[in-house]
Amino acid sequence: MTGLWAVLITTFLASAVEAIEMVTIVVGVGATRGWRSTLIGAASGFGVLAVVVVVLGAALSQVPIGPLRLIVGALLLTFGLQWFRKGIMRVAARGLAGIGGQDPHEAAEWTGPGMDWTAWFLAFKGVVLEGLEVAFIVVTFGAGANQLAAAVVGGVGAIIVVGGIGLALHQTVRRIPRSLLQLIVGILLSTFGTFWAIEGLGIDWPGGDAAIPVLLLLYVATALTYITLERNRALGLRPAA
Amino acid sequence: MPPPFSWIVAVARFLYDFIVGDDWTVAAAIVIGLILSAILNVNHIAAWWLIPVIVVVMLGVSLRRASRRLP
Numbered sequence: 001m002t003g004l005w006a007v008l009i010t011t012f013l014a015s016a017v018e019a020i021e022m023v024t025i026v027v028g029v030g031a032t033r034g035w036r037s038t039l040i041g042a043a044s045g046f047g048v049l050a051v052v053v054v055v056l057g058a059a060l061s062q063v064p065i066g067p068l069r070l071i072v073g074a075l076l077l078t079f080g081l082q083w084f085r086k087g088i089m090r091v092a093a094r095g096l097a098g099i100g101g102q103d104p105h106e107a108a109e110w111t112g113p114g115m116d117w118t119a120w121f122l123a124f125k126g127v128v129l130e131g132l133e134v135a136f137i138v139v140t141f142g143a144g145a146n147q148l149a150a151a152v153v154g155g156v157g158a159i160i161v162v163g164g165i166g167l168a169l170h171q172t173v174r175r176i177p178r179s180l181l182q183l184i185v186g187i188l189l190s191t192f193g194t195f196w197a198i199e200g201l202g203i204d205w206p207g208g209d210a211a212i213p214v215l216l217l218l219y220v221a222t223a224l225t226y227i228t229l230e231r232n233r234a235l236g237l238r239p240a241a
Numbered sequence: 242m243p244p245p246f247s248w249i250v251a252v253a254r255f256l257y258d259f260i261v262g263d264d265w266t267v268a269a270a271i272v273i274g275l276i277l278s279a280i281l282n283v284n285h286i287a288a289w290w291l292i293p294v295i296v297v298v299m300l301g302v303s304l305r306r307a308s309r310r311l312p
Contacts (some may be wrong), residue, residue: 078271082262195293203282205289222297
């Protein structure tokens with residue numbers, strides 16, 4: 001019984017870390033680009049994940065996740081940097097309120113009738129990569145301790161709990177000005193993208209997962225510095241000689 | 242353009258916008274940074290710092306270029 005609870009709690013906590021990354025991407029992209037395509041992308045990701053888990057089962061732990069981390073990380077990083085840069089420019093130019101969230105050249109939220117493939121792709125990648133990592137955790141802990149059912153409950157429970165928290169927070173996220181939201185999501189995508197791409201190359205981060213908040217702080221400090229510089233430049237201010 | 246070709250063009254355009262966007266130098270710097278990181282790692286030299294440095298530097302370069310283009 002003790003072993004069952006140990007496996008359940010361990011898989012829940014380990015999976016919760018991955019689920020937080022998954023839900024952060026889905027909520028951030030949904031709030032910025034619109035929910036319909038984002039949720040369809042997330043659902044597609046879960047569909048692919050379910051097929052992979054059912055087909056591979058316990059053999060899942062043999063799948064090399066490094067190349068997947070590298071590809072997904074590099075794509076998230078290159079895309080995240082575009083929003084990071086645009087977010088800095090918009091916040092520097094318009095402050096936190098933005099110009100009513102409207103930009104005739106670069107509308108942040110998809111307003112077309114069809115699918116927003118950018119939102120779909122971002123949500124799909126986030127769910128597939130993080131979902132696979134949860135599946136690896138479940139298979140590794142569950143098979144190792146011969147408590148696969150408890151590990152599955154822990155992994156799925158973590159996704160449901162963290163997903164529920166994300167759902168509860170999404171109204172709050174919608175109140176954030178669009179220019180600031182684009183900057184925040186750009187920073188988050190760049191943070192996860194940097195972390196995963198480097199991990200995918202087989203390079204160890206100092207401190208493991210603890211490197212994520214450090215990267216986040218570095219990128220937030222970078223954003224604040226560049227916003228200040230851009231504002232000073234727009235106002236015609238020059239640093240003192 | 243007939244459907245199979247128009248789909249290929251649409252997918253290529255989407256991927257270009259998604260990966261490269263409006264400043265190709267940032268995407269190119271990330272790719273070069275990842276290649277350099279892999280080379281450093283193979284030679285047992287710590288490489289985790291390289292991409293964050295490239296991100297910080299290239300953001301500054303790209304922002305400066307973009308603000309010069311503004312009227």
